[in-house]
Amino acid sequence: MSANEDLIKQITAEYFNSVHEQLGPISKEKNRYVRHINTDNPELKRKAADMLASGEAEFEFDYPLNEEEKSMYTASMIFWLLGMDAMADKMSSAVIKSIVMRVNTGEYVKKITSIATKAHLKKIASKPRNPHHDEAVKIMRNTWETYPHVSCNKMKQAVINHFKDKAGVGNDALGEWIKAYGLKPDRKPENKPFCLVL
Structure with a gap:
């Protein structure tokens, strides 16, 4: 295995460790939003779900969500309000992963591209x-x-x-x-x- 392959493996491992570390705090952030609309009244839950579905109500997010992530997160809250906790958790987990991957992937790709470019130039220079x-x-x-x-x-x-x-x-x-x-x-x-x- 070449030194470049070792370096790419190391950077990949660091990247996924970073993603894993970031998922914890963001998952806790989700609970803050849930508590914000928490109520035991089924009628109010249904009304809140309808408002979210129609776009009358929106969340303010601390993280930079794109439109798709906002829609998915809103859907997870609607699922939660309707009592579909398992589906709500799956959907919010998908949003969290999407955020972390999107935010971190650019830096990861830059590092890998840099290694590949240097290896290519080194190969050319050695000829x-x-x-x-x-x-x-x-x-x-x-x-x-x-x-x-x-x-x-x-x-x-x-x-x-x-x-x-x-x-x-x-x-x-x-x-x-x-x-x-x-x-x-x-x-x-x-x-x-x-x-x-x-």
Whole structure:
């Protein structure tokens, strides 16, 4: 597992722990609203439910609810007023989860996006920047397979001549690539003619 995957798992765990911690206080907040309209009179409960359903009465919320969350929360209060406590609890729990997820998801996505972007840029930066790198390495590898007697210096000079109209392929770069990929003649160099294998 890569360090980036570990970091993403850690951030994800922190995010869900944060969501879990925030659900407790918000759940208690729900009870404050319930107590606000609490009454034992069934007629008043029914009238309050009708007022909420018609939009004549609304709650003031301490948390930033969107329209969907306001509607769901109002529905949970109507369920409660009508004696459907289990459904009221499910609905208000859904609202609470929605609030917490909406408020926290943006920060979570920013962190994950940042990690992914950094990993992508690091991968790009680790690759050779020379546009002729892959072709030059392939040519040297193929040529040494066909002509194992060619010396490193002759190989470098031949590849430089091949790319003479294209900037960026020089003696130092070729030397680094030969070393990095373990390219070299398989036997003692000899002074024999050869052609680059493209």
